[in-house]
Amino acid sequence: MAACADGELELNAEENCHGRSTDKPRKHDSGAADLEKVTDYAEEKEISASNLESAMSVIGDKRTLEQSAKQEREKELAKVTIKKEDVELIMTEMEISRSTAERSLREHLGNVVEALVSLTE
Known part of the structure; x- marks a missing residue:
C-alpha cells in the first residue's frame, strides 16, 4: 500500500490518489474485434x-x-529529323547510349537544349 500526497492510504490498487482508475490499456484485446470488422465486409464472389x-x-x-x-x-x-552532331553531343555530355540520345532528341523535335534538360530531370 502506498501513501497519497494528502496522507491517505490507497486502499484499492486499481485507483490512484484522485479516485481514478489506473487500468492500463490492453494492447491485444482490440485486434480480435478489428479482425471481425474486416471479415464482415469481405464477401466471396464466384467468378463465372x-x-x-x-x-x-x-x-x-x-x-x-x-x-x-x-x-x-x-x-x-521516326519522322523527326535529328543531326548526328547533336546525338554525339548528348551521348558524350550525358554518358548515355545512342538510342537514348536519339529518342530524347526525337521527343523534343530535335531541340538539343530541351533534350538535355529533360535528361537531367
Missing part, C-alpha cells in the same frame, strides 16, 4: 466463365489500343 471471358476481352482490347497508340507514336518520332 462468362464474366472471366468478358474481363479478358476488355483487357485484350485495352492492350491492343495501347500497342497501336505506341506504334503510332513511334512512327511520328
